[in-house]
Amino acid sequence: MSVVALSLDQAQSPTMQEPSYASPCQVSLPEMCSLLFASLPRSDQRRKGMEYIRGLLEVRGRKSIRNIAALVGGQATEQSLHHFISDSSWEWGPVRRALARYVVSVAPPQAWVVRPMVIPKAGRHSVGVERRFFPEHGQMLNAQQAVGVWAVAEELSVPVNWRLQLSPSWFAEDRRRRASIPDDASAETLGECALQAFLEAAAWRLPSRPVVMDARATDVASTVPRLLDRGMPMMLRVDDSLRLSVTDPALKGFDATPRPVRQIMSASRGLQRPVVWPDDSVGAVRRSGLVTAVRVALPGPRGRRTGTGPCDLLLLGVGSTDRRRPGEVWLTDLTSVPPAFLMRLRGMVRRVDQDLARGAEQVGIRDFAGRSYRGWHRHVTLASAAHALAALGDTDDGVLGYAS
Known part of the structure; x- marks a missing residue:
């Protein structure tokens, strides 16, 4: 076991018991999809899910539903894929949980990195879009802002959960209805969104690993005890x-x-x-x-x-x-580990930023052009799965492997 992994194990809370995962294995696109989509009740939904992931991996340029449909089946396919992403009934939560557990089994994470993602938009109708100042970009942007929870291992990182930040303006009756925002959603600050994104993933009983995040926009006094209660360094x-x-x-x-x-x-x-x-x-x-x-x-x-x-x-x-x-x-x-290890954890934020730019963006993580809340969540879920396949290097059919 590496020094880093040993330090992480020593840092775990004794009250947090890790679940048992399958042995590491290399699976094909169909095999992985059978794992991810076990919760989908219908075979046609599982087939469309695999077609969508294949399109995200193979389509050149923008990963729109139209471009994916052109690759896998034509105009009739475009209508069915649009329904599958924006209007169908399947839940993305169980798919993300299956993805997270698969990633843990084949690339055990050293940390969970919680990182915002800005998605520039031309119009104002996409769910969550606002015109606001983004300090990290140094300018005003018309954009959506989401938060991803990334499993970061030694050589790769994969997003396993997403949460879209929604401001109070999106809860006016007409905007909420047009975007199909569910009743249990609520307005959040960026800090609240980041914490809830991680707590959602932590509820899947994932391994206890350090949570690395920028908490300058959060209420630190309430964030710290909530993470400690989850047994997460x-x-x-x-x-x-x-x-x-x-x-x-x-x-x-x-x-x-x-x-x-x-x-x-x-x-x-x-x-x-x-x-x-x-x-x-x-x-x-x-x-x-x-x-x-x-x-x-x-x-x-x-x-x-x-x-x-x-x-x-x-x-x-x-x-x-x-x-x-x-x-x-x-x-x-983590008061008993060397400062060098803590600085290495800090550097995992840079790893996520690089993998977002050279991996997740190539499978269209920001490319959803629809307006609905459910459509956005389903798209980023399947794009995360596509990124995982590519990052893990399954190149049997030639569509994967851009992560090198």
Whole structure:
């Protein structure tokens, strides 16, 4: 077992028992589809699901229903595929759960990375679309925003769950009806959407692995205990305005008064140490940087483990050119693993971004042109399955293998 896998196993909660999965195996497209679509009640639905995934893998250019139908059957097929994606009754949740369990069996994950995805749109009618400012792009965009939960292994990452962020404007009666938004959906902030996307996947009893996510848009005080309750270790990027209590004996002059992270980091420059770690996203490259590690706790009752005392957390400042303030700040409950391992976890976000760009986008993860909530969810579910097939390198029929 690798050092990384060993560290992950040591970090697991003793109360979280992993389910049993099938032995690793290489399956063909039909065999994998039989696993994914076992929950679909009708054979024609299972056949259309396989045709759609085949189209996502083989069609050149935009993966529209029209282009997929042209590949697999023509105009009549276009109508039936449109119904299968937008108007049919099959549930995407069981398909995603089957995909997640398959991925775990053949490429055991080292972490679950929760990552937003922006989907630019020309019009305003696609479900969830808004015109808003996206800091990561530095501009206003007319776009949908979704959150993916990715299983990240040593050499690949695969999305296993998706959640579409919906603002309050989408719950006006006319917009909700036109987009077929279900009654149990509700408006969410990006942070709420990210947390719920992961909690949905965690309910499938997947292995306990660190959850890596940007939590600057979340209520960290409520996010941390909810992850701990699921038995999931965590590595959360936080905002430097977050208030925490210092518990580290190496940092003198601090009492239990909650203080902003920026103040804690400013007082901790003497604890800064050089760290070297492997960057899995670019092969055998090793990176180095200055990392500050300070023991902290969330203030108040939310910062306690089931009433037994403060939850021991580690605040990590990752160096920048400005030695007075770190470029990034992360919060984790993995207090006993080396900083190099924590930096490797941090780098898994880059792996997901690369696999999204060079893999998931090639199978059309952003290409759904319909307007309905259900259609969007079914499309990204099948695109995730197509990405998994390609990333796992099943090249028997020549349609897979772009992931190299």
